[in-house]
Amino acid sequence: MSATLAPAKPAPALPGLAARARDFVKACFNGPLNIAISLACIALLVWLVPPLFRWAVLEATWEGTAQSCRQNAGACWAFIREKFWFSVFGLYPFEERWRPASMLAILVVMVVASTIRRFWNRWLLLGWAIAAPAMWVLMQGGVFGLPYVQTRQWGGLTITGIIAVYGLALGYPLSILLALGRRSKLTLVRWFCTAIIECVRGVPLISLLFMAAIMLPLFLPQGVTVDRLIRVLFAYTLFTAAYMAEVVRGGLQAMPRGQYEAADSLGLTYWQKMRLIILPQALTITIPAQVNTFIGLFKDTTLVVVIGVFDFFTTLRASLGDPNWLGFPTEAYVYAAAVYFVLCYAMSRYSQRLEREFRPGAR
Amino acid sequence: MSSTSTTSAGMPAAKPLIPLPSPTTLRGLMWQALLAAAVVLLGWWFYNNMLANMAARGLQFGFGFLGRSAGIPIGEAIIPYTPADTYQRALTVGLLNTLRVAVAGIALATILGIALGLARLSSNPLLRALTGGYIEVIRNTPLVLQLVFWHAIILQLPSVRQALNPLPGVFLSQRGLKLPVFLADEALASALLALLAAAILWIGLLRREAARQAATGERRSTLLPGLALLVALPLLSAALVGAPAWDWPELAGFNFQGGVTLSPEFFALLLGLVIYTAAFIAEIVRAGIQSVHKGQWEAARALGLPGGRIMRLVILPQALRVIIPPLTSQYLNLTKNSSLAVVIGYPDLVSVSNTSINQTGQAVEVISIFMAVYLIISLVTSLLMNLYNRAVALKER
Numbered sequence: 001m002s003a004t005l006a007p008a009k010p011a012p013a014l015p016g017l018a019a020r021a022r023d024f025v026k027a028c029f030n031g032p033l034n035i036a037i038s039l040a041c042i043a044l045l046v047w048l049v050p051p052l053f054r055w056a057v058l059e060a061t062w063e064g065t066a067q068s069c070r071q072n073a074g075a076c077w078a079f080i081r082e083k084f085w086f087s088v089f090g091l092y093p094f095e096e097r098w099r100p101a102s103m104l105a106i107l108v109v110m111v112v113a114s115t116i117r118r119f120w121n122r123w124l125l126l127g128w129a130i131a132a133p134a135m136w137v138l139m140q141g142g143v144f145g146l147p148y149v150q151t152r153q154w155g156g157l158t159i160t161g162i163i164a165v166y167g168l169a170l171g172y173p174l175s176i177l178l179a180l181g182r183r184s185k186l187t188l189v190r191w192f193c194t195a196i197i198e199c200v201r202g203v204p205l206i207s208l209l210f211m212a213a214i215m216l217p218l219f220l221p222q223g224v225t226v227d228r229l230i231r232v233l234f235a236y237t238l239f240t241a242a243y244m245a246e247v248v249r250g251g252l253q254a255m256p257r258g259q260y261e262a263a264d265s266l267g268l269t270y271w272q273k274m275r276l277i278i279l280p281q282a283l284t285i286t287i288p289a290q291v292n293t294f295i296g297l298f299k300d301t302t303l304v305v306v307i308g309v310f311d312f313f314t315t316l317r318a319s320l321g322d323p324n325w326l327g328f329p330t331e332a333y334v335y336a337a338a339v340y341f342v343l344c345y346a347m348s349r350y351s352q353r354l355e356r357e358f359r360p361g362a363r
Numbered sequence: 364m365s366s367t368s369t370t371s372a373g374m375p376a377a378k379p380l381i382p383l384p385s386p387t388t389l390r391g392l393m394w395q396a397l398l399a400a401a402v403v404l405l406g407w408w409f410y411n412n413m414l415a416n417m418a419a420r421g422l423q424f425g426f427g428f429l430g431r432s433a434g435i436p437i438g439e440a441i442i443p444y445t446p447a448d449t450y451q452r453a454l455t456v457g458l459l460n461t462l463r464v465a466v467a468g469i470a471l472a473t474i475l476g477i478a479l480g481l482a483r484l485s486s487n488p489l490l491r492a493l494t495g496g497y498i499e500v501i502r503n504t505p506l507v508l509q510l511v512f513w514h515a516i517i518l519q520l521p522s523v524r525q526a527l528n529p530l531p532g533v534f535l536s537q538r539g540l541k542l543p544v545f546l547a548d549e550a551l552a553s554a555l556l557a558l559l560a561a562a563i564l565w566i567g568l569l570r571r572e573a574a575r576q577a578a579t580g581e582r583r584s585t586l587l588p589g590l591a592l593l594v595a596l597p598l599l600s601a602a603l604v605g606a607p608a609w610d611w612p613e614l615a616g617f618n619f620q621g622g623v624t625l626s627p628e629f630f631a632l633l634l635g636l637v638i639y640t641a642a643f644i645a646e647i648v649r650a651g652i653q654s655v656h657k658g659q660w661e662a663a664r665a666l667g668l669p670g671g672r673i674m675r676l677v678i679l680p681q682a683l684r685v686i687i688p689p690l691t692s693q694y695l696n697l698t699k700n701s702s703l704a705v706v707i708g709y710p711d712l713v714s715v716s717n718t719s720i721n722q723t724g725q726a727v728e729v730i731s732i733f734m735a736v737y738l739i740i741s742l743v744t745s746l747l748m749n750l751y752n753r754a755v756a757l758k759e760r
Contacts, residue, residue: 027488034487041489188395192402202741203734204699206713211734214726218416219409299505306705313508329515337504337512344503 056334066325079328080335083319087335090155090315096147100158103135107161115350132169135162151229155310157339159229163301163311166233168294171240176283178245180274183252193245200242206306208235213307232309240297247289251282285358291351295344302340312336413727420724428723429454435718437710439626450719454729457715458736464629464711465698465740468636472697473690475637476644483649494645501642507703509639514631514707523618532611532622540625541612550600551607557600558593565589628709632701640697644690651686652678684752691748695741702737712736 028038059074062081069076089100110131113119139158142148154162181193200208212235217225255278263273283290302313310318316332319325384392417424433453434446440456441463482494501509518537521527526536532543545551568585576582601607612622625633655678663673704711716733720726 024488027486037485037487038489041487041493044493186391186395188398192398199734199738202695202738204702204713204737206702206705207730207734207737210713210717210720211730214720215730218413218727221412222415222419295503299503302505302507303703305507313505317511330512330519333508333512333515337508340505340508341500341503345499348499348503 066328069328075334076328076331079325079331082325083316083322083332086156086319087312087316088157090159090310091153092155092158093147093149093153096141096149099138099141099146099149100154100156103138103158104161106131106135106138107165128169132165135165151227154229156315157312159304159310160301160312162229163233163236163304163309164298167236167240167297167301170233170237172244174237174241175244175248176279178241179248179252182245182249196238197242197245200238201246205235205239205300205303208239209303209307211235228307229309232304232307236301236304239300243293243297244290247286247293248282250289251286252278254285255282288351288355288358291347291354295347295351298347299340299344312339417727422724424727426728428725428728431723433719434722435715437715439629439710450723453715453719454712454732457710457712460709461698461701461704461711461713464632464636464701464704464709468633468640468697468701469694471633471637472640472644472693475641477648479641479645480648480652483645484652498642498645501639502646506635506639506700507706510631510635510703510707513634514627517627517631524614526614526619532609534612534614534619534622537627538618538624539627540630541619541622542625543609543611544623546608546610548608550605553600553604554597554607557596561592561596564592564596568592626709628704628707631707632704632709636697636700639700640693643693643696647686647689647693648682651682654685655681687748687752691745691752694748695744698740698744699737 027034029035055074057074059072061069061072061074061076061078064078066076066079069078085097088104089097092100110128113127114124137143138146139154139162140149140151178193178197181189182197184190184193209232212231213228216231216234220226259277259281260273263277268276301311304311305314305317308314313336316336320329320332414424429451430449432447433450435453436446437444437453437456439460441459442456444452444456479494479498482490483498485491485494517539520535520537523536523538526534526541528534534541565585565588568588572583572585610622612619614620659677659681660673663677668676701711702713705714705717708714712733716729720729723729
């Protein structure tokens, strides 16, 4: 702020809102082709937006009963109000709902912390290593005076969070092993990892879920039963691992050969070379791709509907069967879509930001 | 990596009679042996457990049940099917239903995806924004949700008597979509043959003109004669054999007569898969075209090529190299995603398999069958696409 400083260069003037709007309109209407396209777009908007707006806002019912909803032509958001907490907690015992609520709070705090690059160190890993089991204990109870709650009663957004977090937490380390195995010099190891990755990626996730739900119990000794949620997690983890493994393999292949040779010439063993030289670089450059893959995997948590695990989507779908609230599927699906959209869109914006930051020469 | 390669040069390498493996190799062999033993033991354990479990439920492992009568009612089948048919037949009907929706979905999603991808690159900001909004919304919501959404929308459509009629001969009601089709008769066969012949002649014409251009440098457009062929030959066929007749849907009483019906389930599944996959294909197409360096456009323009030919001769061949591999995985995804049919009740392979498991209890066999089928479809698709990819790949020396 001293007077001796040279006067700051005038910042390049940001085009004002009016100027930008003018450019937009100008670009829309330069030339006959663009005018035709713009008119078609405007016609489409005029055809779609007012009826949707009327349905969703003007003629919608915001509170009341199904009866008052049926009197109005618009959307029945009262239904969503009624089912909101059910869609978050499912059939979890009412007086214990603070437990899934605090589990979700832990989850949100951990996820937010994980998005901040300053926190990317071993403390974050340690935090997850503590938080993940803590979340499970909190939900299941049976210790520390918490009443035991069967996984069968878990539901709603909490289960979606559990499946996504555990799938990633267990699948990610496995994916690194699979990716390394696929590039291993040991023939049998390479074949084994390739077979697992290709078989899992070659079949639909729901067939893996069917396998875990129906086939897996047959493979275990008689009398041994594994909780259904654990079996779902097993399938989902395998799926996560196979897809992430291909992303990680991309990173491993992108490493210049010199990195491998330099590590070898230092006399590092295979695991030292991977842990200290190769993996830190390969994993970092693929983080945007990992986030993108995770968005797909997160959307796929909805597939547990086929074996009757009550995740967020399935819980909402089940509430369609409430005899007091028959006939509002569109509202329920729009609400579910909005929730998934907000979460996935946030992740994809985050991944785009990382991609910009990681681009060589970005700083 | 064996130590024999380090012997001094010039001397014929004095190899030991039995080459001793290095400690690293030995350790590798040991790990592989351990892995193989673990896999074999685990498989054997699973197999024995499975036999014991099935015996306890009065079941026997084997594929004999495929020959038994299934008793599964299937709403739509391409091949003749009754509930009295065997499980094998029922599963085949399911597989054909999967392939039907996958093939139609891939074709439509490709067309819509390319159109959207080009719209995303348009110079018109309004069109760009609209397409961008579509792509973001569709890509960031789960497919299952979209499928049940479309299914719910279709079931809320007016009844058959008040069916929407957006185009002549096209009816949209809660019973699905009604479309007019050509009657399969000689006139249609003859017209199709005429079209094929016209296409072959056009290709021949193109070849001749290309040879001519190579020889003389003179270029003539084949557009007009080609189009003339495409119109004239079918007209000729119509004049000789008769025009192919339409089977036009008509409202008769409480239902439609004639035409072809897409059931609400098939229609919802196809719609959902196409809209979802097209959004991903659009992004792939956009990225592919943007990956071509700006200098390529400028160089092509400097050569005086017109816009259409810049795209076809310079940009597309390079963009395709980037587009084909991710496009392949989208096709595979669409095929695998068609298994979500089970959620809205379209009788695809997984849906029929699921019913078969509930009825017979032969879970391992049925699940193995449909997993193997999907694996084969995946492998064949990637093989075909890899062949195509090799054809368009960069040829380096």
